[in-house]
Amino acid sequence: MRIPFLLLLTLFSGAIHFENPLQASEAGPNIILFIADDMAWNDCGAYGHPHIQTPNLDQLASQGMRFDNAYLTCSSCSPSRSSIITGRYPHATNGAHQLHNDLPADQITFVELLSQAGYHTALAGKLHPRKTTADRFHKIYGTGAKETGGCGEWVTALKECPADQPFFLWLASTDPHRGYQPDTIPEPHTNSHVIVPPYLPDVPEVREDLALYYDEISRLDRYVGEVLKQLETSQQADNTLIVFISDNGRPFPRCKTTIYNSGVKTPFIVRWPGIVKPGSTCKQLVSTVDLAPSFCAAAKVAPSDRFQGVSMLPLLTDPEKPVREYIFAEHNWHDFDDHQRSCHSLHFNYIRTTYTDLPGTPPADAVKGASFQAMLKLKEQGKLNENQLYSFNVPRAKEELYDVVNDPHEMQNLADDPLYSSQLENLRTRLDVWIEETGDFTPDSRRPNEFDRVTGNRLPKVKD
Template sequence: MLRLALLAALAFVPSAADAADPPNVVLIIADDLGDGDLGCRGHPHIRTPNIDRLATQGVRFTNAVLTISSCSPSRSSLLTGKYPHETDAEQLHWPLPASNETFSERLKAKGYFTAAVGKWHLGNAVKDRFDLVVEAGQGGFVLPTGPDGQPMKMTAGANPSGCEDWVPVLKNRPQDKPFFLWLAALDPHRAYEDDTIPNPHTAADAVVPPFLPDVYGTRSDLAAYMDEVTRLDGYVGEVLAELDRQGVAENTLVIFMSDNGRPFPRCKTTLYDSGVKTPLIARLPGVTPAGTTSERLVSSVDVSATILDLCDAGPLKKGRGESFLPLLNDPAGPAIREYAFSEKNWHDYDASQRSVRTTDYKYIHNLAPELPNTPPADAVRSPTFVAMRHLRESLTPEQAAIFTPGPAEELYDLSADPHELNNLAADPAHAAALNELRGALAQWRTDTADPSPPLRSPDEFDREEGTPLPARQRPRSNKATMFPN
């Protein structure tokens, strides 16, 4: 009933598109973008005018949580609506097996034109779940149909942003079908280069979180990262402009999010909010109240459920998500979930952690407490990590924690301690919250058949230098690397 009510609301919105047409969906996925690194999220210096404008036209979710802070497992989870360990693609670079049902195939069966454009990182077995896959860096793909009946060749050669083919596919999509576009950037993934944008950010523009040292190496590294965020923003603007040009924006749900946190120490691959919170924005004209925020807890497994709900394509058979379609219309409406669960598995280094989050608290269970919280190898090779190695003796305990084994349990009061620096697991005053979340996590692990003991794999890189180690067998290691770290 709610879906029909929302679609009915669209009928009163002036549009060049027939209001009776099924809604289109554009899902834009940034690569390694931190939740706070947008103007609309409060960053005072980063330049993201297009994403900020999208937020002023829709709903920004302030408590959107990913199931994992690792590139390919996060995408596999997003596409299947399942938790990473349920997909058999829970470790970095493992392709998604064909046995998984995807929400794109549901839309395809419903009559949607479906295309994935940009970063892929999901393997070959599920490429047939889209009508078209244009993979960043591959070039030379041919779109089956164009507006003039002729095939159109995509851009060839290097695609530094991963976004170069977004608008060409949107322009040359079949005109007789509703469409779903999975638009995945390479920005702002490392490595960073000079001259990414005409007017680069400076070290003075950086906002350094307290878990990183405020030194020039960190600031210049953050500035280079910010440049790629701004480059991504430009491509988002092009997509929004093309939707307007075609007269279909009023009938198109646009969702913007990231696959994991920024590629810096204590961010990407961690279960802290700096790793697993995503800057989720949704715009559906005539439905989403413009410029609103929702504090309701949502998970990345809910994205597929929401899209399928809107498009009346039926739920995924084994999907774990809850549709947040009601929150698009009423951002302050009833909560759709009480807990959001996340996991950490192998990503360049052996690791195993699980977490559960409410709007108020985060509980992390470290299943391998003998290991340090080493960031991904590309971050280990970064100027920030190099600076931290040199400054190791003068770092704060919270900064130095990336070099030493961590506690088995962590509990954080998120409203009082948004950077999660004060572990309350041993504080009797928070024992009730600890016990509640400990129990919720244990039940989730049982319900989702989370392996116990968890799947472990050996390190691939040195934890201090980020240099490759001699090859060692990973479980199910026939799964080939599709992108360099």
């Protein structure tokens, strides 16, 4: 069905365009982007968790703005990062939409635009995808020693920034990615500190698994603090824009690789002295596809006309005025094949699944994890409830609709409820427009699984 052009203009991307609130005469700031690896949006004190030790993230939020409705375009590591750096949705990156796929050389990134405008650019920590991404930065630093969780070179990268240039730093942790080790931090979290979401069974194995995950978040927090301290020491804090996000949700069943809130909702904290009101919050929708145009706007650099996001800078000074009405997310191959799309408003999340014949198996590292292995045993014993069976059930629903305000864990699918038919039809239409305008596609063939869905062990390669 052809969608009228005027409707396309109204619906595409859900974006509402506003002018940059900053004056053109102001110089661009230094910019730091912190990226956690597999951290859920609400697993820190700044977002209300009562037990996870995150004093530095909490301080960052108290000095800046906390976004309560920030989303990723994909709950999968390399596609999410490729989307962030290009300002494009994963399927629109010419091949970087699946896990481990390299970012093609023809993709324009905001890092290159900042570099051309005189910024020194560096990446320290996790680099994924590796090929062609490294070429976008002036300098690449490693992850440091294993016990630093990928953050060991962060302060070095900051100290080595040239004094006569503004800088952009992409500081990427490997925490809290699996696998987990005990005694990651001096005072480890215990089972009593854990809050078990309702889609996971509340058993000791799950609590122990989550406690180790919490420990890695606290280790990450420590290194965020060291960077903040160095900014103060070098007297650069007042002229540095900081953004903290995660690349996808926690690596547990019904989280990472899903397009539920547990997969694609992200912590999103912005500190920019003199621009952002300390201790403020924003409840408007933002997407990580908006970071590229936003960083360019902050640096007074012309954005690429290939960016598919919108600048969120207006929200930094007026958090009540929306810049978009809808956000969109996708899930493609990640260890196991899948194809899902979603359209999210402030009140509802609409999910469309193409491969309904496949179960929602979590990533292979989570399959090997203690939580999923415990769930396999509980399933055999008939001790999992309906929402805890997501990873196993087939067929899955082709359409799902959730009231994320009144049902934040997305437990009750409203897609077949006639009371919500208008909301369902609206989000269907919005998603159809986005699919058409961004050139989205369903692959012609299925990609083989790389791991076993029960053990998480790598499968033999399929010969051509």
